[in-house]
Amino acid sequence: MATDKEQIALMFNDIAPTYDKLNHILSLNVDKSWRRKAVKRLKKSLATVQDPMILDVACGTADSTIQIAKIIKNAEVLGLDISEKMLEIGEEKVIKLGLNDRIKLFNSCAENIDFLDNKFDAVFVAFGVRNFSDRMKGLSEILRVLKPQCSLFVLELSEPHNVIVRWFYNLYFKNILPFIGKKVSGNGAAYRYLQQTVEKFPMPKEFVMMLQDIGYQDVKHKAFSLGLCRLYQAKKN
């Protein structure tokens, strides 16, 4: 029987061919601006680092990895993901953009990162943490591979606080999103799962506490688009 992680990888393999297209349709392209804003903050944190080495965990089809390499021009970026098919599409995009000298993609998982301790100047995870089969383990592994005084950046969808915005959000996420997801990808269950993972993701206060319990310091977060998305930043001591 497949483990949770294997099932998640199979699900992403299945939706990989339509993942990029659907992402942009479903978010009305706002996902691109969220990644851009997050990477600009990441760049700011690396202002004094000469040639930063950045790890993009759960890099998927490398949209986040490519964004990092484009905005932080002196960086070497390594992306890892459990889904081979998502990585294949990412690899094609990286080659097409001529970024293969600065971006390397690996089939690996957050819960068991194949790198030595204190290796990276920053770690980035966009829309990935909510899919980790063992969130504590994945975030602890990231802490291990971060250099001291360096930061983890987590970009995640979140439920907005405002009651009216939340009403529209629920209508969209629970009804429209799985419907369009099924029509385009043919996998309605995957898009219902994605909606459920957002629902089950800890509230900002709880997620901050989780990061602190694991050992991160100076944890802060910022809401984008009325709280539909949130960027967390957390430092290794």
Ligand SMILES: C[S@@+](CC[C@H](N)C(=O)[O-])C[C@H]1O[C@@H](n2cnc3c(N)ncnc32)[C@H](O)[C@@H]1O
């Ligand atoms: C919603 S996609 C996000 C992809 C990309 N970061 C982006 O910005 O579009 C989530 C990705 O997380 C990957 N993933 C899920 N669990 C993982 C784990 N434990 N370790 C590494 N990658 C994982 C999935 O295979 C999928 O490609």
